[in-house]
């Protein structure tokens with residue numbers, strides 16, 4: 072794992088992140104022209120260890136072939152896994168930001184990742200691939216025009232819908248209802264664990280499907296369902312969801328969760344750029360749009376819309392009972408379409424771009440001041 076720090080990173084809101092650290096992992100070797108990079112973008116609770124959560128897709132001889140490509144996965148702004156977030160120290164106060172961490176957008180994250188890539192010597196990106204929140208980043212990358220050759224957005228639409236914002240808000244309210252929340256100013260000793268767990272339980276229902284729960288749990292009862300108190304969890308599905316809630320609470324942070332769900336809610340590829348249809352029509356790269364047949368959160372209609380509005384898109388729907396999480400679970404089915412797509416569309420070009428901008432077509436977004444950067448490896 073490596074990190075790089077940019078001394079200033081301007082956000083869409085006008086706020087400036089000082090000492091904006093970005094944590095990232097790379098595999099493979101960058102070619103001399105700087106044109107064989109593949110960017111992998113992670114989802115809400117994922118991290119930069121992309122070969123862990125997409126192990127069938129990334130590696131030697133796999134579709135994202137680390138023998139041929141320089142593969143980069145960078146952690147997003149707001150995530151608890153290393154990049155600038157509510158867990159970072161505010162250089163102005165020396166204290167952890169917590170709830171005072173400035174709100175970033177998907178676009179702010181992608182601009183930071185662009186700067187990282189450029190500083191690593193990447194001069195053209197052969198492909199950008201990601202699902203869910205990662206897919207939102209993929210679409211933002213596409214706006215940088217010829218800097219990116221091909222895109223593969225998975226289980227995502229062009230803007231967060233009221234349905235998705237509704238799920239996010241219900242989860243945030245579960246966190247905020249926790250007595251330890253305290254406006255986000257909680258301590259390590261008294262974290263809003265119950266709220267974060269409840270938020271994850273809600274999210275897990277939206278990430279799976281009626282069919283997969285029916286198949287996995289039915290109406291089966293837990294053999295050791297404990298007491299007959301109001302807190303008892305007689306059904307297996309209840310125990311499963313509680314377990315998933317605790318598991319996320321053990322590895323995540325409530326302020327980061329609130330921040331990242333708001334970041335996803337900001338997702339609208341057309342914000343400040345013109346009419347939605349026109350902005351998608353201006354994305355000229357070949358696009359492989361992938362959906363999961365049983366996804367109730369980012370339903371296939373959204374990928375159909377993307378594929379119809381992007382001028383050079385192909386649509387592939389993975390037939391799966393696993394719902395939205397299919398983009399993490401159905402790796403072999405994704406590999407079947409991703410492999411030939413990348414073979415055809417992501418051959419590294421001989422020459423890179425002389426400059427880059429993720430803000431092409433943007434009229435109203437403040438630019439980040441360019442600044443010096445420092446690097447550290449670990």
Ligand SMILES: CC(=O)SCCNC(=O)CCNC(=O)[C@H](O)C(C)(C)COP(=O)(O)OP(=O)(O)OC[C@H]1O[C@@H](n2cnc3c(N)ncnc32)[C@H](O)[C@@H]1OP(=O)(O)O
Nearest residue numbers: 114116117118124152307308310311312314322396399400
């Ligand atoms: C730093 C980090 O760790 S980040 C890790 C990377 N994470 C990510 O990238 C986020 C995305 N990943 C995910 O969301 C998930 O890991 C997925 C979608 C890939 C797979 O989900 P999983 O939780 O592994 O699978 P699944 O839904 O089958 O649940 C299995 C777990 O539930 C438990 N479980 C199953 N049924 C029950 C039940 N009735 N009661 C209690 N627990 C149950 C299993 O024992 C298993 O536990 P384990 O995770 O400790 O092995």
Ligand SMILES: N[C@@H](CCO)C(=O)O
Nearest residue numbers: 114115116117203204
């Ligand atoms: N399981 C995924 C779903 C969000 O896309 C995650 O936790 O990141």
